[in-house]
Amino acid sequence: MKSSLKWALAVALTSIPTMAVAGMVAPDSVKIEDGVIAMSVSGTAGNPEAGAKIFKSKKQGNCLACHANTAMKKQLFHGEVGPTLDGVADRWKPGEIRAILVNSKAVFGNETVMPGFYSLEVGKNPRKDLIGKTILSAQEIEDVVAYLGTLKE
Amino acid sequence: MKKTILRASLAAFAIAGYAGIATAEPVDEKLTIDGEREMTVKTKAPEGHPFDEVLSGWLFRTKETRALEADSFANPGMLRVEEGEALWNKVEGTAGKSCSTCHGDAAESMKGVGAAYPKWDKDNNRPINIELQVNKCRTEQMGAEAYPFDKGGQKPLTAYVKHQSIGMPVAADLTAGEMQKWWDKGKEVYYTRTGQLNLSCASCHEQNAGKYIRADHLSQGQVNGFPTYRLKQADLVSLHNRFRGCIRDTRAEYPKAFSDELMALEVYVTWRGTGLSVETPGVRQ
Numbered sequence: 001m002k003s004s005l006k007w008a009l010a011v012a013l014t015s016i017p018t019m020a021v022a023g024m025v026a027p028d029s030v031k032i033e034d035g036v037i038a039m040s041v042s043g044t045a046g047n048p049e050a051g052a053k054i055f056k057s058k059k060q061g062n063c064l065a066c067h068a069n070t071a072m073k074k075q076l077f078h079g080e081v082g083p084t085l086d087g088v089a090d091r092w093k094p095g096e097i098r099a100i101l102v103n104s105k106a107v108f109g110n111e112t113v114m115p116g117f118y119s120l121e122v123g124k125n126p127r128k129d130l131i132g133k134t135i136l137s138a139q140e141i142e143d144v145v146a147y148l149g150t151l152k153e
Numbered sequence: 154m155k156k157t158i159l160r161a162s163l164a165a166f167a168i169a170g171y172a173g174i175a176t177a178e179p180v181d182e183k184l185t186i187d188g189e190r191e192m193t194v195k196t197k198a199p200e201g202h203p204f205d206e207v208l209s210g211w212l213f214r215t216k217e218t219r220a221l222e223a224d225s226f227a228n229p230g231m232l233r234v235e236e237g238e239a240l241w242n243k244v245e246g247t248a249g250k251s252c253s254t255c256h257g258d259a260a261e262s263m264k265g266v267g268a269a270y271p272k273w274d275k276d277n278n279r280p281i282n283i284e285l286q287v288n289k290c291r292t293e294q295m296g297a298e299a300y301p302f303d304k305g306g307q308k309p310l311t312a313y314v315k316h317q318s319i320g321m322p323v324a325a326d327l328t329a330g331e332m333q334k335w336w337d338k339g340k341e342v343y344y345t346r347t348g349q350l351n352l353s354c355a356s357c358h359e360q361n362a363g364k365y366i367r368a369d370h371l372s373q374g375q376v377n378g379f380p381t382y383r384l385k386q387a388d389l390v391s392l393h394n395r396f397r398g399c400i401r402d403t404r405a406e407y408p409k410a411f412s413d414e415l416m417a418l419e420v421y422v423t424w425r426g427t428g429l430s431v432e433t434p435g436v437r438q
Binding site for chain 1: 346348349352353357360361364368371403
């Protein structure tokens with residue numbers, strides 16, 4: 001696919017994240033095999049710049065709540081509940097990063113405190129307006145996967 | 154000139170915020186209020202506790218916040234305790250009584266009470282905390298209305314009663330009535346993951362105590378300072394309000410104040426802080 005076409009698609013998809021789109025995998029149909037999700041869950045490639053915004057945003061990924069990331073040192077307050085994500089792309093392949101984001105428990109085990117960002121396996125009594133909803137949309141997952149792909153040492 | 158200093162200190166702040174790792178441990182300090190009353194902010198955990206040592210939330214706060222609690226003139230919660238004292242002596246209800254009509258001088262009659270609650274309440278066959286005990290006295294003895302949750306004089310009066318036990322070790326009696334059963338139920342609540350974020354109390358206050366979660370330094374989530382004075386809210390915060398706030402942060406629906414779930418949690422979490430001094434009113438961020 002020409003990269004300009006990819007971009008156009010990515011933009012179109014972020015504006016309609018909850019609609020079923022050809023190539024998009026619903027959260028309860030995602031298959032994680034050996035800690036890997038090989039294919040994009042949105043059917044499109046992610047946009048690393050959009051991913052960086054989602055990563056920082058308290059309302060979206062809020063990844064900084066738990067992870068330090070030197071590439072974002074201008075942001076105040078990096079958490080330390082999870083490991084620093086410096087060089088994360090050297091440690092994990094994109095398919096592995098995607099699986100960690102979609103459902104961290106499938107990779108790290110049930111004890112992990114990292115939320116599953118595209119999973120319907122949630123805790124008890126989720127807020128009523130969030131029932132059946134994932135923290136991030138399929139395209140937002142792909143955007144963050146693309147962003148983490150830039151974090152090389 | 155001023156601007157430069159401000160900028161420099163902002164930069165230092167940014168670095169400290171970013172490199173939280175260096176300062177993440179709780180401080181190793183003693184809390185002595187007004188230079189004379191020594192508090193137990195660190196002590197050996199009771200049998201069967203997941204930690205070796207229980208630590209007061211005070212140890213996890215900044216130097217400035219810690220200093221506020223160490224000086225009862227500077228502690229903004231003390232003004233609310235004084236309001237509580239006025240309510241203690243105020244006649245309300247059809248029986249023409251105040252708290253002091255029956256209990257006299259709180260400094261004597263309420264000493265130790267705050268350290269021993271929650272207690273088993275035979276009449277209602279469930280645990281009772283200070284807030285509910287105050288309401289019981291109001292409705293059954295004074296002919297006054299129960300305070301609604303967090304309203305009326307509930308927070309200042311609770312703080313006043315608990316403050317009479319300041320410095321005394323938290324020691325709820327789990328052998329009375331069915332307290333043990335409620336402890337079990339509270340433990341279950343403590344370890345149950347809730348909400349879209351799928352986190353339990355233990356995810357933050359047991360697995361990650363001592364670490365930063367964004368700008369917040371996670372403590373063991375102890376209850377010995379409640380009602381605490383929260384600088385962010387510039388007000389006293391009740392224990393059940395705090396419980397509900399933490400549950401809400403997991404993106405879950407939260408139980409009603411004084412519900413069975415939260416009373417059980419109060420019994421269990423109080424036990425997790427056994428031996429810490431009552432700090433009411435603690436000062437927190």
